[in-house]
Amino acid sequence: MPDRQGLHVRLRHAAPFALDLEFDAPAGTITALFGASGSGKTTVLRAVAGLHPTREALVTCSGRTWADTATGQWLAAHRRPVGFVFQDYALFPHLTVREQLALALGHRRPRERSSRVAELLAAARLEDLADRRPATLSGGQQQRVAIARALAREPALLLLDEPFAAVDWALRDALRRELVDLQRRLSLTVLLVTHDFEDVAKLASQLVVLERGSVATAGSVATITSRNAVPGLDRWREPAVALDATVIAQDTDRQLSLLAAGGMELEVPSVAAPVGGLVRIQLAAREVVLASARPEGLSLHNVLEARVAAVEPASHEALRLVHLDVASTRLLSLVTADAVRRLALAPGVPVLALVKAVAVEAFA
Amino acid sequence: MDWTALGLSLRLGAVTLLLLMPFAFVLARALAFGRWRGRGVVQALVALPLILPPTVLGYYLLVALGRASPLGALFESTFGRPLVFSFEALVIASLVVNLPFAVQPMQNALAAIPGNLRDAARCCGLSPAAAMRRVELPLALPGIGTAAVLTFAHTLGEFGVVLMVGGAIPGETRTVAIAIYDSVQSFDEPAAASMALALLVIAVLALLLTNALARRAWRRD
Amino acid sequence: MRAPVSRKLLAIALLGVPALAAAATPVKTGTAEASATALVAAASDLRFALDEVIAQFRRDTGATVQVTYGSSGNFARQIEQGAPFDLFLSADETYVEQLAQRGLTADRGAIYAIGHIVIYVPTGSPLTPDPQLHALAVRLAEGGLVRIAIANPAHAPYGRAAGQTLRNLGLWEAVQPRLVIGENVAQAAQFASSGNVDGAIIAHSLALAPALRERGSFALLPESLHEPLRQRMVLLSRASPAAVRLYGYLQSPSARAILARYGFTLPGN
Numbered sequence: 029m030p031d032r033q034g035l036h037v038r039l040r041h042a043a044p045f046a047l048d049l050e051f052d053a054p055a056g057t058i059t060a061l062f063g064a065s066g067s068g069k070t071t072v073l074r075a076v077a078g079l080h081p082t083r084e085a086l087v088t089c090s091g092r093t094w095a096d097t098a099t100g101q102w103l104a105a106h107r108r109p110v111g112f113v114f115q116d117y118a119l120f121p122h123l124t125v126r127e128q129l130a131l132a133l134g135h136r137r138p139r140e141r142s143s144r145v146a147e148l149l150a151a152a153r154l155e156d157l158a159d160r161r162p163a164t165l166s167g168g169q170q171q172r173v174a175i176a177r178a179l180a181r182e183p184a185l186l187l188l189d190e191p192f193a194a195v196d197w198a199l200r201d202a203l204r205r206e207l208v209d210l211q212r213r214l215s216l217t218v219l220l221v222t223h224d225f226e227d228v229a230k231l232a233s234q235l236v237v238l239e240r241g242s243v244a245t246a247g248s249v250a251t252i253t254s255r256n257a258v259p260g261l262d263r264w265r266e267p268a269v270a271l272d273a274t275v276i277a278q279d280t281d282r283q284l285s286l287l288a289a290g291g292m293e294l295e296v297p298s299v300a301a302p303v304g305g306l307v308r309i310q311l312a313a314r315e316v317v318l319a320s321a322r323p324e325g326l327s328l329h330n331v332l333e334a335r336v337a338a339v340e341p342a343s344h345e346a347l348r349l350v351h352l353d354v355a356s357t358r359l360l361s362l363v364t365a366d367a368v369r370r371l372a373l374a375p376g377v378p379v380l381a382l383v384k385a386v387a388v389e390a391f392a
Numbered sequence: 393m394d395w396t397a398l399g400l401s402l403r404l405g406a407v408t409l410l411l412l413m414p415f416a417f418v419l420a421r422a423l424a425f426g427r428w429r430g431r432g433v434v435q436a437l438v439a440l441p442l443i444l445p446p447t448v449l450g451y452y453l454l455v456a457l458g459r460a461s462p463l464g465a466l467f468e469s470t471f472g473r474p475l476v477f478s479f480e481a482l483v484i485a486s487l488v489v490n491l492p493f494a495v496q497p498m499q500n501a502l503a504a505i506p507g508n509l510r511d512a513a514r515c516c517g518l519s520p521a522a523a524m525r526r527v528e529l530p531l532a533l534p535g536i537g538t539a540a541v542l543t544f545a546h547t548l549g550e551f552g553v554v555l556m557v558g559g560a561i562p563g564e565t566r567t568v569a570i571a572i573y574d575s576v577q578s579f580d581e582p583a584a585a586s587m588a589l590a591l592l593v594i595a596v597l598a599l600l601l602t603n604a605l606a607r608r609a610w611r612r613d
Numbered sequence: 614m615r616a617p618v619s620r621k622l623l624a625i626a627l628l629g630v631p632a633l634a635a636a637a638t639p640v641k642t643g644t645a646e647a648s649a650t651a652l653v654a655a656a657s658d659l660r661f662a663l664d665e666v667i668a669q670f671r672r673d674t675g676a677t678v679q680v681t682y683g684s685s686g687n688f689a690r691q692i693e694q695g696a697p698f699d700l701f702l703s704a705d706e707t708y709v710e711q712l713a714q715r716g717l718t719a720d721r722g723a724i725y726a727i728g729h730i731v732i733y734v735p736t737g738s739p740l741t742p743d744p745q746l747h748a749l750a751v752r753l754a755e756g757g758l759v760r761i762a763i764a765n766p767a768h769a770p771y772g773r774a775a776g777q778t779l780r781n782l783g784l785w786e787a788v789q790p791r792l793v794i795g796e797n798v799a800q801a802a803q804f805a806s807s808g809n810v811d812g813a814i815i816a817h818s819l820a821l822a823p824a825l826r827e828r829g830s831f832a833l834l835p836e837s838l839h840e841p842l843r844q845r846m847v848l849l850s851r852a853s854p855a856a857v858r859l860y861g862y863l864q865s866p867s868a869r870a871i872l873a874r875y876g877f878t879l880p881g882n
Binding site: 454458459464468473474475476477478559560561562563564566574576577578579 | 652657660679680681682683691694695696697797799800803806822824825
């Protein structure tokens, strides 16, 4: 059911990039546009922003039509309420941080602008850098300025093109957290282009996978990862399920947190989120052990009742990927074919899924 | 030192600047950013005055501005005097001859602006006109300055075309470059020397200025 | 911040200097002044002689005279194309007749002087000046390096006379590769006075000028060797009143005396 308040995109184009796709980005969520280089992701982003006219286009957002080639409607890029964070930030080299933000506030009256700029600087923690020019800022600082500038427009849609590609590894998670935080506080609709699945797993709730200009798969991140159905992904990623989890309880004595995800309850090493807070977890298939009987005397924290949904071949001949129905979600388990025979695993067979607390990667 | 001639040359330079720069900027912008048919042809035409001998330019300008031409006839019927051998003819000649000096530095400066900066300007809510004013112009300023300096300096030195199209009418078309030539012919070496020195100084200053502007462009990035 | 200040200075410099220059130069004269101005096109051989005449004319009448020197043929062409001259002093008659036939002149004009040509050699030249150009002939026969300047025969009457003289002396073929062509006779003279050529066939009036007299010597070439240089002047249509007065002045005794001093033969003498 297309979300009228969200983003709806339908594009068709021939040269120089072939495009034939249609997808939705629901309001108030982070939707990731994932694909290899050349799959057309940046072109789609630019088309949505109005920077790249296509032969056929239908773009609606928040109930307004931005482009419709069928009726000849076209809203120019500078009139669309979009915030765009470019891959290399595209900060204006001749303007200070303060001036960059002020430039994007054309839609406000002059009197309001300086106070708005001050608000943005404070919110993005850029006050100390306000009078510096982009050349004197670090990569991470530039990214914060780029995001602040995009948000200055109070956009209905935030577009991000590989926002962490130019940032140090060590800094990425910190910046990801900031982005998630921002998006939740402002209930932003975000379309994020990336070729790094970590971004998808840690940030996005919706996923659109592009392959050579067309949609290969689309849906929620949880569903797609649990089906292990991301085309092109299997080649270089270990099967893992990404889920949204809520913190139910914090046990400071035992230094553990209790998370609820997809109907399961998981004990994990304590996460830095308050009770009721949202956390993203990833469960790698190779970390899920299967048992036909409840084990004793193990260090294990999580024993989950599951039912085999499917057994599929895996990357290696001797391995199998077992799809499990657990509570209201799906998990994956990577085991040897030998194990499958020993435990007589087949669709419909009940089994226990054993998950180490340590194996649950939590992103708070 | 022929002050009238020098003043005439300076006035020609100033008028050329005022009339040529806006048009050249629009053309430079279209060449830098556009992808339109005929762009290559226009670019070649703009560069033509750089390689054509001044006498060729002078010849064609005479044909285009002479009394028998439509333009010349129109001017004469409007103002009661011929277009050739007038200051106005020099201005027209100067506009044509200086086209590459005005367009090319600005075109290069504009083309050097990273493409996504202009996109970013749009996504910041700036209309194309506002984007030009607040992003393109400031970033292209060193190139614009270079274009202005080169055009002005080149106008001062223009000889062949001016002589053919303007004659050497004192006070009207006898520029300082022609005055130098004339002084040599009349064995007035001191006058020739002082005027030549003046033009040399101006040329050196112009080059120093363009260098300084080019360095500014580098420092920006 | 340093950048904005120097940027402003740059802007001021770029716009201010030309603007000041434009404002400072005198604007075109209005019609009231135009009547007291004469714009004269004069053949290059008149350069020094006419300057003296005009200086005297200015003292006597207070009128302003602007003279442009060049080759007669060039001026004829420019006048045909509408050059705004009031008075044309050609170095021969044909160019004046050409203009009169096209109706560009007030009348058929008047002869104001008869010109003569000389062989002029700068000091230090291997040539010596003589009326039959013997030194030149010898040098050419020896195959020695020698360069001779003349005005362009195509549009300068003095160049044409030089060419005729050389032909009549049988030297034209031999001297061809050694000729340096000046745009007008004054330029040919300048080539010689600077020592850049070994000799030049130029106007007598120029050879008598101090600048040349000090730097070399000359010999008159026989009039029989070339068509006479009957120099005719003419007022152009819509000539200014000042030009009309100058036209008359040039035929007065005081002007003729100056021209005679510069080696011109006066008509009627």
